[in-house]
Amino acid sequence: MRYVDEYRDADVCRRYAAAITARATRAWRIMEVCGGQTHSIVRFGIDALLPPGLELLHGPGCPVCVTPLEMIDRALAIAAKPGVIFCSFGDMLRVPGTRSDLFCAKSEGADVRIVYSPLDALEIARQNQGREVVFFGVGFETTAPANAMAVREARRRGICNFSMLVSHVLVPPALSAILSSPRCRVDAFLAAGHVCTVMGMDEYRPIAARHRTPIVVTGFEPADLLQGIHMCVVQLEEGRAEVENQYARSARPEGNREAMRVVAEVFRVVPRKWRGIGDIPESGLGLRPEYAQHDAEALFNVGTISTEEPSVCISGLVLQGIEKPSACPAFGTRCTPETPLGATMVSSEGACAAYYRYRRTGS
Amino acid sequence: MTTRDFELACPAPLRHRTVQLAHGGGGRLSRELVEQIFMPAFGGAALSARHDSAVVEAPKGRIAMTTDGYVVRPLFFPGGDIGKLAVCGTINDLAMTGAAPRWLAVAFVLEEGLPMADLIRVVASMRDAARASGMEIVTGDTKVVDRGKGDGIFVTTTGVGVVPEGITIEPRAVRPGDEVLVSGDLGRHGIAVLSMREGLTITGALESDCAPLDGLVAALLSAGVVPHCLRDPTRGGLASALNEIALDAGVDIEIDEHAVPVNETVAGACELFGLDPLYVACEGRLVAFVPEEHAVAAIDVMRAHPAAPEPVRIGRVLDNAAPGRAGRVTLRSRLGTNRLLDIPAGEQLPRIC
Numbered sequence: 001m002r003y004v005d006e007y008r009d010a011d012v013c014r015r016y017a018a019a020i021t022a023r024a025t026r027a028w029r030i031m032e033v034c035g036g037q038t039h040s041i042v043r044f045g046i047d048a049l050l051p052p053g054l055e056l057l058h059g060p061g062c063p064v065c066v067t068p069l070e071m072i073d074r075a076l077a078i079a080a081k082p083g084v085i086f087c088s089f090g091d092m093l094r095v096p097g098t099r100s101d102l103f104c105a106k107s108e109g110a111d112v113r114i115v116y117s118p119l120d121a122l123e124i125a126r127q128n129q130g131r132e133v134v135f136f137g138v139g140f141e142t143t144a145p146a147n148a149m150a151v152r153e154a155r156r157r158g159i160c161n162f163s164m165l166v167s168h169v170l171v172p173p174a175l176s177a178i179l180s181s182p183r184c185r186v187d188a189f190l191a192a193g194h195v196c197t198v199m200g201m202d203e204y205r206p207i208a209a210r211h212r213t214p215i216v217v218t219g220f221e222p223a224d225l226l227q228g229i230h231m232c233v234v235q236l237e238e239g240r241a242e243v244e245n246q247y248a249r250s251a252r253p254e255g256n257r258e259a260m261r262v263v264a265e266v267f268r269v270v271p272r273k274w275r276g277i278g279d280i281p282e283s284g285l286g287l288r289p290e291y292a293q294h295d296a297e298a299l300f301n302v303g304t305i306s307t308e309e310p311s312v313c314i315s316g317l318v319l320q321g322i323e324k325p326s327a328c329p330a331f332g333t334r335c336t337p338e339t340p341l342g343a344t345m346v347s348s349e350g351a352c353a354a355y356y357r358y359r360r361t362g363s
Numbered sequence: 364m365t366t367r368d369f370e371l372a373c374p375a376p377l378r379h380r381t382v383q384l385a386h387g388g389g390g391r392l393s394r395e396l397v398e399q400i401f402m403p404a405f406g407g408a409a410l411s412a413r414h415d416s417a418v419v420e421a422p423k424g425r426i427a428m429t430t431d432g433y434v435v436r437p438l439f440f441p442g443g444d445i446g447k448l449a450v451c452g453t454i455n456d457l458a459m460t461g462a463a464p465r466w467l468a469v470a471f472v473l474e475e476g477l478p479m480a481d482l483i484r485v486v487a488s489m490r491d492a493a494r495a496s497g498m499e500i501v502t503g504d505t506k507v508v509d510r511g512k513g514d515g516i517f518v519t520t521t522g523v524g525v526v527p528e529g530i531t532i533e534p535r536a537v538r539p540g541d542e543v544l545v546s547g548d549l550g551r552h553g554i555a556v557l558s559m560r561e562g563l564t565i566t567g568a569l570e571s572d573c574a575p576l577d578g579l580v581a582a583l584l585s586a587g588v589v590p591h592c593l594r595d596p597t598r599g600g601l602a603s604a605l606n607e608i609a610l611d612a613g614v615d616i617e618i619d620e621h622a623v624p625v626n627e628t629v630a631g632a633c634e635l636f637g638l639d640p641l642y643v644a645c646e647g648r649l650v651a652f653v654p655e656e657h658a659v660a661a662i663d664v665m666r667a668h669p670a671a672p673e674p675v676r677i678g679r680v681l682d683n684a685a686p687g688r689a690g691r692v693t694l695r696s697r698l699g700t701n702r703l704l705d706i707p708a709g710e711q712l713p714r715i716c
Contacts, residue, residue, distance in 0.1 A: 004630075004631075004634060008697055008698075010697050010698050010699065013698050014698070014699075042702070043696075043702065044696050044697070044698055044700065044702075045696055045698060045700025045701065045702055046698070046700075048700045049698065049700065116561060222697075222698060348637075356705075357703065357705045358702040358703050358705070359702065359703055360691075360703050360705070
């Protein structure tokens with residue numbers, strides 16, 4: 001498989017691992033921001049190739065994990081309304097709300113459909129003029145352009161029965177929040193390559209400078225991750241704190257201007273609550289007022305939502321790199337992918353799910 | 364006779380171009396369906412007796428029996444259709460016990476409005492698949508549900524086969540030291556169906572691997588290779604099949620990731636959909652657990668058989684299963700690290716990003 005196998009080459013990976021071991025003179029803690037990176041690290045056993053003392057912390061970059069409980073409950077309430085077709089990416093369907101999840105809602109009669117693109121949901125709206133089609137707009141900067149385009153298309157084509165329940169989150173404010181926490185353990189970041197492909201790297205530079213923390217924009221394959229870790233270690237050992245780009249084959253410093261333009265046209269920056277972490281100012285995207293007719297949160301009055309998180313779950317601490325899944329007393333016992341207590345276990349990209357799936361132990 | 368030259372029975376043409384509710388009502392239209400579609404395709408001695416049950420000669424020795432329901436969307440996909448799938452699936456379940464498939468019962472749930480031409484295509488395909496394995500379709504049933512209450516056609520098949528004297532192929536027979544072999548590349552069926560459903564054109568000429576495996580198993584047995592266990596990795600793919608056997612046999616299994624054959628197009632589509640090919644369904648592949656001393660011969664027999672396009676050894680049954688911990692499947696990654704190959708929590712779901 002061209003363009004993928006090259007980045008899974010065992011010799012290349014072993015060479016990077018050896019270079020990291022040779023370069024690291026002390027213990028360093030590097031956080032991979034993205035859930036996809038966490039998944040790759042655990043799936044390929046990349047942490048097992050690293051020298052002792054070099055610890056990988058798993059970050060908050062799983063959109064399923066950080067979608068607030070209130071939003072899941074809101075999605076469930078909207079999906080249950082008569083006449084609604086509720087469309088979502090597949091991995092949101094298993095995320096538990098306070099009392100149920102979208103799969104259960106579907107089995108109880110709600111018209112919940114898995115789509116691969118918001119444009120598919122738009123097409124469903126076009127074909128079902130008598131019904132309200134709601135798309136669950138979640139994700140980071142990566143999915144925002146396509147979601148923005150779907151809303152813009154809905155307005156341009158006069159598809160009035162299409163709306164979006166928006167719960168977008170932004171990566172740079174989350175990194176600032178983690179670095180500002182007194183419990184922060186992060187020495188360097190592997191930033192998510194695909195996020196930077198869209199948004200560029202400009203927002204990372206002041207964060208790296210202010211917190212004296214190297215940020216290396218990194219891809220998702222084993223060789224990407226090991227090279228990114230090596231670049232972090234080199235910076236840390238040299239006492240530098242810069243933004244560097246390991247993922248140059250896709251991410252450019254200026255990002256994708258057309259994608260950024262459509263995002264800016266449809267969305268505005270809003271405060272957002274992150275599941276397990278809490279409120280982070282200016283960390284989300286919401287629809288601009290001129291697109292209010294496509295804003296599901298405003299269109300559907302679902303009343304007050306009161307939520308309740310299981311008290312034993314330490315998802316939030318795992319998402320901030322403060323704790324590993326092993327620190328949770330419920331890991332693998334009360335909390336499994338079949339009976340998840342928190343979103344880091346239910347999402348396929350969540351750190352707890354990755355540990356359960358690939359190791360069955362939390363260590 | 365092939366699907367192409369299958370014709371409706373003369374002289375009376377079918378009165379309806381689509382399935383009507385009355386086709387399942389037990390009256391004149393039901394009889395028309397049986398006489399003009401099912402009997403010409405399936406009719407053998409037992410079916411022609413037109414009795415409430417099929418009466419067949421009881422074989423000596425042991426019989427294997429299996430049943431399975433088939434629901435697939437779209438009904439027709441590259442490399443097969445729901446009819447071929449339903450027959451091959453049951454043949455393969457029988458073959459995994461070493462049984463020679465003999466008799467098949469077929470139950471249809473048809474959706475009102477289904478084009479009769481689609482039903483005819485499916486029936487012809489079932490007939491071809493059954494004949495190729497020497498299996499006789501001996502009895503059946505048809506029900507029709509309201510439009511919108513089905514997915515066109517649901518098929519349930521029940522198969523009976525005869526197990527050769529002295530052959531016991533089952534999970535409990537798996538032993539530490541057994542070699543784990545697969546007969547070909549994995550995941551074609553799941554990706555072919557998914558690609559068709561989602562209109563993924565980059566998969567090009569990718570076809571489902573849907574095929575009968577009874578001939579391949581018979582060839583192994585004829586050559587004196589008696590597998591301890593066989594399994595066709597259908598839903599849940601290779602990972603689920605290995606986990607089931609590890610648990611049932613009470614052993615640990617280790618496989619080498621680099622040895623597992625996956626077609627480049629399948630691998631690419633899996634990347635795109637966020638799926639792991641080790642969990643994607645096959646419908647014409649088998650996993651064989653063979654004693655170490657039979658492994659080379661088993662590969663040679665498979666290599667000479669058209670149903671095994673790429674037989675390879677992918678792993679082994681370990682002899683160090685700790686008490687109370689047996690039943691784990693581990694995967695040695697391309698990078699030389701070990702990880703658990705778990706049972707999936709449910710269906711694999713496409714990721715957000």
